[in-house]
Amino acid sequence: METAARTAPAAVIVAIDGPAGTGKSSTSKAVAAKLGLGYLDTGAQYRAITWWMLSNGIDVNDATAVAEASGKPAIVSGTDPAAPAIAVDDLDAAGPIRTQEVTSAVSAVSAVPEVRSRITALQRTIAAEAPNGIVVEGRDIGITVLPDADLKVFLTASAEARAARRSGELKGKEAGDLTATREALIKRDAADSSRKTSPLAKADDAVEVDTTELTLEQVIECVVTLIEGAGAAKAGRDAR
Numbered sequence: 602m603e604t605a606a607r608t609a610p611a612a613v614i615v616a617i618d619g620p621a622g623t624g625k626s627s628t629s630k631a632v633a634a635k636l637g638l639g640y641l642d643t644g645a646q647y648r649a650i651t652w653w654m655l656s657n658g659i660d661v662n663d664a665t666a667v668a669e670a671s672g673k674p675a676i677v678s679g680t681d682p683a684a685p686a687i688a689v690d691d692l693d694a695a696g697p698i699r700t701q702e703v704t705s706a707v708s709a710v711s712a713v714p715e716v717r718s719r720i721t722a723l724q725r726t727i728a729a730e731a732p733n734g735i736v737v738e739g740r741d742i743g744i745t746v747l748p749d750a751d752l753k754v755f756l757t758a759s760a761e762a763r764a765a766r767r768s769g770e771l772k773g774k775e776a777g778d779l780t781a782t783r784e785a786l787i788k789r790d791a792a793d794s795s796r797k798t799s800p801l802a803k804a805d806d807a808v809e810v811d812t813t814e815l816t817l818e819q820v821i822e823c824v825v826t827l828i829e830g831a832g833a834a835k836a837g838r839d840a841r
Contacts, residue, residue, distance in 0.1 A: 611751075611836040612734035613638070615828055616742035619756035620793070620801060621786055622763025624812050624820055628756065629738040630682045631821045636828060639680035639731040643739030643746070644707075645687045646720050648698035649676050651710040653689050661706040668715035676720075678727060680735060708789055714798045721746050734832075740793055743804035752831035753807035754824055760787055762813045 615638070617629050626642060633640035651661065653674040660666050679686035687694050697703070710716055724746050728735050737746065743753035758766075764783035793801035803809060808827055812820050 611832045611839060612732070613751040613828060613832045613835055614728055614731070614734060614747060614749075615736045615831070616747050616750040616753045616804075616807075617736060617738040617756065617824070618740055618742050618744075618753070618801070618803065618807065620740070620763065621789060622766045623756035623758045624766070624817060625738045625756055627817055628812075628820050628824055629736045630685065631817075632824045632828060633682035633736040635821070635825055636832075637733055638682070638828075639727075639733065639735035640682035640685060641678060641680055641724065641727055641735060641737045642685055642687075643720070643724055643737060643742065645685070645695075645698060646676055646678060646723065647711040647716070648703050648707050649687050649689045649694050650674055650716060650720065651707045652694055652698045652700075652703050654710055655702060655706060661709050664713050667710055667713045671713065671715045671719050676723065678723075680727065680731060682736075704785075708793060711793075712798065717798050736828075740801040743807050744800075744802050748804070751835050752828055753804045754827060755803040755807040755809045756820070757809060757811050758813045 615632075617625055619625050626644075629642070630640050632638075650671065654661050654667060654670060657670070659670050674689050675691070677688045685695075687698065711720075724737065724739075724742075728737055728747055737750075739746065743750060743755070760783050763786055764780075810820065810823055815823075
């Protein structure tokens with residue numbers, strides 16, 4: 602017998618941050634589907650603009666060139682958690698943005714202030730226009746993009762656990778060995794945490810959830826419960 606769908610008591614805006622491999626995407630999509638909220642993968646937007654740069658011959662290590670081209674691609678993100686979609690210049694980019702080439706270049710591109718400014722504005726517009734509330738996942742949502750979110754969650758996990766999960770997500774040649782995957786994650790963490798513009802960081806008012814020893818189902822239930830609490834609190838404030 603299927604359990605009844607749960608709903609957030611109010612149209613909440615939820616920010617879920619954390620490094621790669623902590624379960625952000627799987628958790629965010631699942632809780633959004635459970636509660637009837639929209640879903641936005643902000644990392645996909647940065648991957649999309651990175652893919653566009655690579656496809657159009659832009660030197661991703663030349664910050665000036667990246668900045669000058671940052672306003673050119675048209676990026677459209679779907680917010681259906683059951684079928685998240687992203688298009689660049691009317692081309693379906695869901696597959697191409699997940700290649701190792703894009704993964705290796707996305708930190709450099711996303712560190713460029715003009716890129717972050719452009720994508721942040723897009724993210725804020727999508728969140729503001731979500732009719733039933735939305736779960737927005739990324740690395741700087743609670744700190745920079747949506748500092749007034751109704752709930753902020755910061756997912757963490759050990760480097761070993763994250764590497765094992767990420768290796769399981771990759772296929773064939775791109776999986777590599779576990780050690781290489783772990784080192785790549787640590788390198789990206791360092792790059793994302795030390796960048797001058799919108800670094801990866803935990804907001805002071807975020808709820809930290811360590812997913813190392815938790816199953817995906819346990820993480821989902823934890824976050825759903827937090828969102829239901831935040832929705833109830835918001836409904837109470839709105840009723841005053």
